[in-house]
Amino acid sequence: MILKKYKKSIAEYLDVDANQISLYWRGRVGLYCILKALDIQPGDEVILPAFTCVVVPSAIKYLGAAPIYTSIDPTTYNIDVHQIENKITAKTKIILAQNTFGLSSDLDPILEIANKYNLKVIEDCAHGFGGSYKGRKNGTSATAAFFSSQWNKPFSTGIGGIVLWNEKESLHKINALEKQLSSPTFKDEQMLALQIFIRKNILTPSIYWNALKLYRWASQKGLISGSSDAGELDSAKMPSGYLKTGAKIQAKVGLNKIGSFQSNLEHRKKLASLYSEAFKQLNISPVFQPDYAVHTFTKYPFLVKNQIQFLELAQKNNIPLGDWMNSPIHPIQDNYHLWDLAIKYFPLETKIGKHIINLPTDTSISEEEAFRIINFLKRNKSFLISNWQDI
């Protein structure tokens, strides 16, 4: 059966047993199932970085638990390890360690804190499939991890979620949960297959901005499976049809892509090194690459003085830029209280969100296209901010 074969190929890539892998319609469903399998109850607290995607606190809140937002280190965009202990209470159960833009959190000190207070660590590897921490593959160090194979991720099956469970004694719980979920419907499978076809055959960088507008409109209308389903951005209530396992079409696409995944990562590294070199020439801090991790460069972030104007300029020049993490709970811009976020305590994360832009690194961007993007940056260098202290 194709899903079993897909699990085996992911397990081989991660050097783990196939029964440690379970598959979901999206990464967020994987996170929800991990929390459930860890027996998270109403009132329990989950520590997470205040620089994430809104679907992360949503998954926590669907279980009645509380997201406890924590400041980030602005050089890594990951949780500030020194802030974690201040957030621990008698109700804390989990620390979520995110791989923002593909860079692993500094896991060893986080695991040490978790050990000291008897907490579990979950790795949010939504951006980090293929990266590593101190030679350990992302996802293999904590109790459990989830990966996203959504559009724009280094390993994409249209949309999709993969869970890696590392704690042997509780493995049966996640596997039992996966069995309880329903499979995607025939229509889900067909719609996703159509979207994958369109993206592969029709979408090129030259129509990026028009395609993005159409994509956002269609996903808000619930016509396609976009970054978020209709309703997910309006409240922290679980949308109908949320709890689904992996689809056959995801397995088929994933099996086709796993063989070329390493060269995809090399391409991203190559483009990232071109961007870093250009930023250094412009006296702008390049993306921080600590010794402890191998970055996947799912996106290449930098800061600008005026995000809206810069994106407009990019659109006019047909430069495919993005604004991932435009808020502490991307892409939410108001009603933060619905996700229990007291925004006033996170001025730095909010500011970074308002100034961040990201460059593409995916295989649709040739080196020639990367140089066109670099020339655009050079022509508009007056917009660039040299580092986060200057925001």
Ligand SMILES: Cc1ncc(COP(=O)(O)O)c(C=O)c1O
């Ligand atoms: C940091 C982070 N975690 C989790 C997710 C959820 O992944 P998915 O879209 O596969 O549900 C995302 C989505 O992009 C994300 O950015």
